[in-house]
Amino acid sequence: MKAKYATTPFHKVHFPYLLSTLPPPSTASKLTTTSASKTLIPAMSFSSSSVSNPKQPQDPQDKDLHLQQVLKYHNQTKHQFTKYARGPHGLDWANQPNPFRRYAPAPLLPLLHCPTDNQTPDTPLYSSLFHSLPPPKPISKSTISQFFYDSLALSAWKTAGFSTWSLRVNPSSGNLHPTEAYIISPPIESLSDSSFVAHYAPKEHALELRAEIPSWVFSGFFPKDSFLIGLSSIFWREAWKYGERAFRYCNHDVGHAIAAVSMAAAELGWDVKLLDGLGYEDLEKLMGLEMLPRFQIPSWPVKGRFPEMEFEHPDCILVVFPNGVGEFDVNYKKLSLVMSEFSKLEWKGKPNLLSKEHICWDVIYRTAEAVKKELSIGDKFLVDPFQSSGICSESSYKGFTVREVIRKRRSAVDMDGVTAMDRSTFYQILLHCLPSGSRNGGKQKRSLGFPFRALPWDAEVHAALFVHRVEGLPQGLYFLVRNEDHFDELKKSTRSGFKWVKPEGCPDNLPLYELYRTDCRALAEKLSCHQEIASHGCFSLGMVACFNPMLQDKKVWMYPRLFWETGVLGQVLYLEAHAVGISATGIGCYFDDPVHELLGLKGSNFQSLYHFTVGGPVIDRRIMSLPAYPGPDVDA
Known part of the structure; x- marks a missing residue:
């Protein structure tokens, strides 16, 4: 759980006094405060059929509007000594979002559980990964299981009094976990006889089979033993606690997840690279997220029952491939054409409801619209040789x-x-x-x-x-x-x-x-x-x-x-x-x-x-740790 709000009461601070020992700036600077917030409106009707998903504009003037939206969001969500960014007044515990998304009745493909006693002879030392990656292992049910187990799985359960909650390998703001993960893979023996798209279910440490795809999808684009990982965000999970600033925190968590995926991949001798030439619509199709209900963004923050607000915003696609394969090119135009066919697939399962009621902080969704990326046909995909990191105190x-x-x-x-x-x-x-x-x-x-x-x-x-x-x-x-x-x-x-x-x-x-x-x-x-x-x-x-x-x-x-x-x-x-x-x-x-x-x-x-x-951490002895698997049968 990452600290997001003060644990002590709010106090006004005479900031210039704190700066009295520091040298003056070259020219005078002036603090600004955010504008007065609008009143939260109790309810507004939404239509799940109405779509607010415009394509990225080509007109430079429209692109300037997108930049203005981003700058507006960033400045509006700044905390100041005199005022915090807008958020809920207290926590609505009855509507705390479920941290586990499921796609019932999609088939569940259980993964293997890895030993936690660290006696596995080929498990590399942590510090060694900064010097070189081990020889790559082939894709198998065992290695894919280990990959998820050491990147996005549960790491423990905690209990104190009558409360029980889970922790994960990848950290999250407030332990709310807005990040969802998908694997797009060629056939894997004992998992799937065909290429497939699956959602990772961390509580079960299993894959939910969303769709089967033609095996030729991977041919010609990526080296043998490669697969894709998609990451998406459910903004509501963070906004429930943090209000308008949640968009920032969701993207912090995407970065943590990228690094967690990279670390787990490296343990198996695999390299990781962002396929950043793809556009937002490509990512939607690839993860099956275009099938989720849409909603029309309101003009101000509203409160009510809006299940369509729990959609997943596709963030990025990572290609995981064997270390040492050398350079390979990705034709983004051809890859996008292949992904356009994903709209015709038979997608299995429907997402579970995470909360009964919601608050829609409209500026989050307007900013998410403004930063949607287009397909970049001319982008080059480069795999640079692995560069070791510096050493000055290996004994640390x-x-x-x-x-x-x-x-x-x-x-x-x-x-x-x-x-x-x-x-x-x-x-x-x-x-x-x-x-x-x-x-x-x-x-x-x-x-x-x-x-x-x-x-x-x-x-x-x-x-x-x-x-x-x-x-x-x-x-x-x-x-x-x-x-x-x-x-x-x-x-x-x-x-x-x-x-x-x-x-x-x-x-x-x-x-x-x-x-x-x-x-x-x-x-x-x-x-x-x-x-x-x-x-x-x-x-x-x-x-x-x-x-x-x-x-x-x-x-x-x-x-x-x-x-x-x-x-x-x-x-x-x-x-x-x-x-x-x-x-x-x-x-x-x-x-x-x-x-x-x-x-x-x-x-x-x-x-x-x-x-x-x-x-040095302070350990709270009142909190008891429990194993990650099998964990309590609760959504906490």
Whole structure:
């Protein structure tokens, strides 16, 4: 469970006082507040037959409207010291969405359960995957079972008092799990005699057979022993708790899922790459989601019974293929033509109802419409050679296997305020956060290292770090530049008094810079919605993305992808923390513009999109852990 809202009461903060020890910005910046919210309307009638799914416009003026919608959403959903983004007033527990989607009566294909005692002789060590991938294993019922078991399955059940809830390998905002997964695969012995599309059911650790497809679909597009993974989002699951900001969190979770899939694939010697040339309509057809009911987006937030609001928004398709096969091309135009035939398939099963009543935060769905991507016929599909990541403190890792790290990963609910890490461990964690791996003197920019290589764009996300308890490193504000082409612009855009010097002992291939020395624990806490977890760890950080130039240059569909990148980076931080014996937590609740003011950032060229904290966890002994399988027979 990732921290999203403050655990302490809201207080007004005199922000300039917190900045009194920092150098002034080069020019004055001004905080803004969101506009007054509209009243929630009790009800509005919907028509399940009415469709609000326009194609991406070709007119540049219409595309400008889409950019305006994205900027409106982003600014409207910022938290401020004086006001949080709009959300529900309290939690409607009677309508908490079911975290498990099912497609009854689609045939259920049970998967195998993997051993959890870590005695499997060929299970690689966690740290080894950053150096090289093991030899690829063939697709089989056993390997597909292991793949899902170590990526998107349940990891445990928790119980306290009369409450019981499940945890998963892939983390989720508020443990609400808006992300659904599909596999599109050639025939697999003991699972399906034909190529198929199936939905993954994590509670059962099974595949729901949605459709059988012609076996020739895979011929000519992908190497032998390849398959596709589709990810989609149910916005309602997050909006139930977080209101309008839910679109951000859903896309954080997509990024976490991409990294979780990449990690599980690597364990089996498989590589992963985003098929980002495909368009929204291609993804809908491929996952069978165009068959779900549609609804007309209202003009303002409304409350009522809207089951069609539980549709799945297709996010992305990943191709999983054997490591070391070399380069192969994907003809997106031909692949799209093949996918157009999926509309004619016999799709099995209907989705279960997740809640009896709903609140529709209209701005989420308008923004989702604005960022729908078209088919990119001219896009090139590139498979770069695997690039190993830097090493400076291999001894920091505890000798955990991949499964030990990814299945025992937990989101800390509190940090102890005592645990410290040594400087070499801190540097080692950050080396694995770099997109390009060890470049032999080359700049960090392209996504070549593991697991960032799944993303086809150059790194756009950086990290402003609040160092609290790192032995051998002064407390203060630091900055990790993950795309060194941005260095000059970052330095120019931030406060003129920042030092921008490499800290003592920093590896040459780690673009980490000290900005200002100060005890920033109270500052980090207040910026993260007054949550102590941001100040009680070893360090916390804000992920700062190249924002407006990216949306202008690469079109508005990059907006959710920036959040995906933060999610991939966050998943690395989760796993690295557990691999060195501590813990981590994602923080989605932070005060956006005050973070920018702290750094001296003005305008929208750079924006903070996600916060994180790493440190020694506080264990709640009142909560009992139960095995993931077999789990309690409840939807909790």
